[in-house]
Amino acid sequence: xxxxxxxxxxxxxxxxxxxxxxxxxxxxxxxxxxxxxxxxxxxxxxxxxxxxxxxxxxxxxxxxxxxxxxxxxxxxxxxxxxxxxxxxxxxxxxxxxxxxxxxxxxxxxxxxxxxxxxxxxxxxxxxxxxxxxxxxxxxxxxxxxxxxxxxxxxxxxxxxxxxxxxxxxxxxxxxxxxxxxxxxxxxxxxxxxxxxxxxxxxxxxxxxxxxxxxxxxxxxxxxxxxxxxxxxxxxxxxxxxxxxxxxxxxxxxxxxxxxxxxxxxxxxxxxxxxxxxxxxxxxxxxxxxxxxxxxxxxxxxxxxxxxxxxxxxxxxxxxxxxxxxxxxxxxxxxxxxxxxxxxxxxxxxxxxxxxxxxxxxxxxxxxxxxxxxxx
Amino acid sequence: xxxxxxxxxxxxxxxxxxxxxxxxxxxxxxxxxxxxxxxxxxxxxxxxxxxxxxxxxxxxxxxxxxxxxxxxxxxxxxxxxx
Numbered sequence: 001x002x003x004x005x006x007x008x009x010x011x012x013x014x015x016x017x018x019x020x021x022x023x024x025x026x027x028x029x030x031x032x033x034x035x036x037x038x039x040x041x042x043x044x045x046x047x048x049x050x051x052x053x054x055x056x057x058x059x060x061x062x063x064x065x066x067x068x069x070x071x072x073x074x075x076x077x078x079x080x081x082x083x084x085x086x087x088x089x090x091x092x093x094x095x096x097x098x099x100x101x102x103x104x105x106x107x108x109x110x111x112x113x114x115x116x117x118x119x120x121x122x123x124x125x126x127x128x129x130x131x132x133x134x135x136x137x138x139x140x141x142x143x144x145x146x147x148x149x150x151x152x153x154x155x156x157x158x159x160x161x162x163x164x165x166x167x168x169x170x171x172x173x174x175x176x177x178x179x180x181x182x183x184x185x186x187x188x189x190x191x192x193x194x195x196x197x198x199x200x201x202x203x204x205x206x207x208x209x210x211x212x213x214x215x216x217x218x219x220x221x222x223x224x225x226x227x228x229x230x231x232x233x234x235x236x237x238x239x240x241x242x243x244x245x246x247x248x249x250x251x252x253x254x255x256x257x258x259x260x261x262x263x264x265x266x267x268x269x270x271x272x273x274x275x276x277x278x279x280x281x282x283x284x285x286x287x288x289x290x291x292x293x294x295x296x297x298x299x300x301x302x303x304x305x306x307x308x309x310x311x312x313x314x315x316x317x318x319x320x321x322x323x324x325x326x327x328x329x330x331x332x333x334x335x336x337x338x339x340x341x342x343x344x345x346x347x348x349x350x351x352x353x354x355x356x357x358x359x360x361x362x363x364x365x366x367x368x369x370x371x372x373x374x375x
Numbered sequence: 376x377x378x379x380x381x382x383x384x385x386x387x388x389x390x391x392x393x394x395x396x397x398x399x400x401x402x403x404x405x406x407x408x409x410x411x412x413x414x415x416x417x418x419x420x421x422x423x424x425x426x427x428x429x430x431x432x433x434x435x436x437x438x439x440x441x442x443x444x445x446x447x448x449x450x451x452x453x454x455x456x457x
Binding site: 222223300 | 414429432438439440
C-alpha cells in the first residue's frame with residue numbers, strides 16, 4: 001500500500017474509536033488498526049459509567065469536559081448504546097463522609113457541575129433498597145450510564161461514515177517513526193500514529209508506566225427499578241487510591257434492561273483473567289452492607305477485565321518524547337469510557353496545534369520521562 | 376405403588392390441578408405456552424428441562440426468575456409468567 005495516512009490509530013476500544021471519529025470529523029485521512037473485535041477488550045469489560053470524578057484537578061477537568069460531550073452526543077446515539085442519564089449518588093456511610101459530600105459539592109461546583117445534597121430521608125426516598133438510616137449522599141444528576149461496546153461500535157461507524165478505514169483483524173508488531181508493521185508483515189505509513197491500546201500499549205512501548213489492574217463485575221437477572229441511580233460509596237476513593245492492596249468497593253448500576261451491574265474490585269499484578277471467587281465474595285458482601293436485599297437477586301454472569309493504570313491516575317495523552325510521529329491515548333484506568341470523548345478532542349487539538357478546551361499538560365506522556373530523568 | 380394425589384396451584388390467576396410430582400414448568404405448559412419474555416420481547420418456554428438453559432424462569436410465590444423446571448408444585452403455589 002503506497003498510501004500515507006494522516007493518522008493511524010492502533011486499537012479500536014472506546015478511546016481509539018473516539019479518536020478515530022474525532023480525526024475523521026476533521027477531514028484527516030484516518031486508519032484504525034484492531035487486533036480483535038471492536039470494543040472487545042477493557043471496553044467490553046467495563047461498567048459504562050459516565051462519571052465526573054475529582055481525584056485531582058486534572059481528572060476533574062477531563063471527566064467534566066467528557067461527561068458534557070457525552071450528553072451533547074446522547075441524542076445521536078442509537079438505542080443499542082443504552083445511554084441513560086440516571087445520575088450518580090455518592091453515598092455517605094457516616095457523618096465524616098457527609099463532610100466529604102459537602103467538600104465534593106463545592107469542588108464540582110467550581111467545575112460548573114451542578115449537584116444536590118440529599119439528607120437521610122431524601123436518600124431513602126430516592127433509593128428505597130439502601131439500608132437505613134444512612135446520613136445522606138451527593139447526587140450528580142448529569143452523570144449517565146451506557147453500554148460501552150456498542151458505544152465504541154457507534155463511534156467507529158461515525159469514523160467510517162466520515163472516511164476512515166478499519167484494518168482488522170491485524171496485530172501490530174511495531175510502531176515507530178511513522179511506520180506500523182502488521183502481523184502479515186505488511187507496513188502502514190502514517191504522518192502520525194496514535195497508540196490507543198489500553199493496557200496492551202506496553203507491548204509496543206515496554207517503557208510505558210502502565211500496569212494492569214484487574215477488576216470483577218457481576219450482572220444480575222432483570223429487576224426493573226431495583227436501583228435507580230448509579231450508587232457509589234464515598235469510601236470508593238479510599239479503595240481506588242490504595243495502590244498496593246486488593247480492594248473492593250460498593251459500586252452498583254441500573255441497566256436499561258432492568259439488570260443490576262455489581263462492582264467493584266481492584267487488584268494489581270493479577271495477570272490471570274479467571275474469576276477470583278474470594279474477591280467476588282468480598283465485593284458482594286461489601287455491596288450487601290449497603291443493600292441487604294441484594295442477596296435475594298439472582299446473578300447470571302461474572303467476568304473480569306484489566307484497567308490500564310498509571311502511577312498518577314491520569315491518562316497518557318499526547319506526543320511520546322523521542323518520536324515526532326508517535327502519540328498516546330492510553331492509561332485511562334477505570335475512566336476510559338467517560339474520558340474517551342474528551343481524550344479524543346484534546347488529542348486532535350494537540351496534533352493540529354490548536355488551543356484545546358482544557359489544558360493537555362497534565363496528561364502529556366513526557367511527565368514520566370522527565371521524572372525518570374531526575375530520579 | 377407410591378400414592379398419587381392431586382395438587383392445585385395458581386398460574387397467572389387461574390387454578391390448575393396437577394398430579395403430585397409435577398414440575399412447575401410442566402404445569403405452566405398445561406395452561407400457557409411460555410414462561411418468560413426475552414429482552415427483545417420474544418416469548419420463551421422451557422427447553423432443556425434440567426436447569427441449564429434458564430428459559431423456564433418465572434415468578435414463584437413472589438420470587439422472580441425461578442427455574443420452574445427444577446421446582447415441584449406444592450399446594451397453593453402462585454406462579455406468574457411474564
